[in-house]
Amino acid sequence: MKDPLVRLRESMLATGYTLDGVRERLGDVAATALSREELVPALRATRDGDPLGTLIRLWWLGVPVEPPPGLPVAELAAAGLLAAADGGQVVAAVHLQPWETGGYVVSDRKVRPGDPALRADHVVGAGGASANLAQLVSRRPVRRALDLGTGCGVQVLHLADRAEEIVATDVNPRALELARLSWALSGIEGVDAREGSLFEPVAGELFDLVVSNPPFVISPRGRFTYRESGLRGDDFCRDLVRQAPRLLNPGGTCQLLANWLHVEGEDWRDRVGGWLAGTGCDGWAVQRDVQDPAEYVELWLRDAAEQGTARYGELYDDWLGWFEAENVTGVGFGWISMHDSGSLDPVVRVEEYGGRVELPVGGYVDEVLAAIGRAHRLTGAELLAARLRLAGGVVEERIGPPGAEDPSTIMLRQTRGLGRTARAGMVEAALAGVCDGDYPLAPLLSAIADLTGESAADLLEKAPDSLRALIAEGFFHISTG
Incomplete structure (x- = not known):
């Protein structure tokens, strides 16, 4: 049978x-x-x-x-x-839902207002955060992948078609129990599921890809294992970022979701950039959303179906009081990607971007990381010798009074990928119109100088610095053909 x-x-x-x-x-x-x-x-x-x-x-x-x-x-x-x-x-x-991969995800039943309180080992189902991480993760095939803090096992459903070997860990035995059901109902076999905290179950091992939707919620104390670590503030996410690269094979990638504090008198970019500094990896952190303390508390009290309960006001006040004591002005949510490029000069980029992006980001995230590193590491002479080409889907927008001979503003806009926009000068706009990967940058700049009446020497000196950001942000690619 x-x-x-x-x-x-x-x-x-x-x-x-x-x-x-x-x-x-x-x-x-x-x-x-x-x-x-x-x-x-x-x-x-x-x-x-x-x-x-x-x-x-x-x-x-x-x-x-x-x-x-x-x-x-x-x-x-x-x-x-x-x-x-x-x-x-x-x-x-249990809650058993079909998932976008064609498989199924098993979790504890959703808790709604009026239901009993969550059990401490509650296993949350797949939702927005799960989908966000799945969209971020690189599509590159790998030999070994690690899902750190697998929960209901949803990330494994996405990894199964591009990883030869998958290890999935969780500190919660019940999470692994339900994750195994998710995998069985999705027709996925051979997942190596291990119980333990953080990196303990995989000590001494290396992976080509590490993914994690960790317990990133920042609260006064850990109440639910699926969302809170019990560590102070955002220390858990900090430690995860600093230690995860130790698990990577050369050329490996780690991608995770995180929350971080906005603290009075401190730039959040410095905070998150400090986490990435010293990892030995190229790092890219993107803040996709930020909430004020009250919004944040309300979100996670709703998540635990505590709105309308007798303890709601007490929990709300306690949480806000803790944020106030820590001088917290907000909480950021976003992506963090790290790549072990092997460079002795790793580069870190931290930015805020709340716009719409082309999905899946994982389809081009490797190109984003490579562009950030390449733009940073090329010397001025190497850049002038490089052959640039305009990225696909980049359009130019000129803004100015009707009838004016020259625009007051020139914008380059990506219609694909991250959908970034960048203000461009006449030189950058002219390059966008002619660079197709056939000629090195230096002679193109000299020709533009002749047309605009600028000094070729000045242009050759200044252009590399102005173009680095456009290369890092994917407006121009360096042709290798």
Whole structure:
């Protein structure tokens, strides 16, 4: 007889319990409401009792249902997925959701207002942070990958098609238990799951890729293992950034999510840049969002379904008081990527960017890291000898009064990748129009000097510094062909 998890997976696929199937079955209104944790539209959309609607109610909405035909109830109950309910019905003991990879993610049931308090070893499901990390991680095939703090195991679903060997760790035994269910229901075999804190389970080992969606939440004390480390402030994220590169093979990459404090009298860029300095890796940190202390506290009290409880005001006040004592003015959230380039002169770039980006970032993140390092390390003479080409998707925008002979502002804008914009002078704009990788930079600059009446010597001296930022930000590539 087939394994009950295999039978369940086959049943869900046959019924259409997939991400696309659920979206189509619910419709836009109910699906959007569900993303806000509002269940009523989804309950209305699934009240007919059809097979797909029943599975949505059972596994996603968490309400009792009549057991669908063919569901191996006894076996799934023994595996910890189902529990008995009144009237011969069954109710899910876990939250089981289809994921964008085509697999499934098993976690503890979502806690909503009015539910009992979270258990200390609660295993949170895949959400926005999980999706953000999955979009960031390099698509480059690797031999060994590590998912540090795997939680419900969702990152492994993304790594399975590009890593020959995957190790997944977590300090929470229950997380590993549910992660194994996620992998089994997704048809993923051979994951080496290990219990332990931080780097202990992989001491002395090296990997080509390390990913982590760590317990980055900053709070007065650690209450829930899935989101808080118990270390002071943002020390956990700092230590993770400083120590993770020790796990990398030459040429390896580490990519993770992090929170960091904004402290009165301190530039957050210096704080995060200080974490990256001394790692021996090229580093790229991007702040995607920043919240004031009250917003941050409200977000994570909602996350634990503590709004409206008797302790809400007390917890809120205690958290804000702690932030005040630490002189915290805000909390930043973002990405951190590190690459062991082997350079004796590693480069660190820290920036704030909240704009829309082309997804997945992992499709071009290796190029971003390479460009940052290359722009920093090229000498002026090497840059003048290099052959530049304009990156694909870069357009020019000229702004000025109607009828004016010359624009007051020239902007270069990326329509692909990170979608950056940069102000350009006449020289940079002229280069953007002619550099196609055929000629070295020096003769192009000399020709531009002849056309503009500038001194060629001055232009050759100044241009390398002005072009470095445009190369680092991906507006120009250095041709290697």
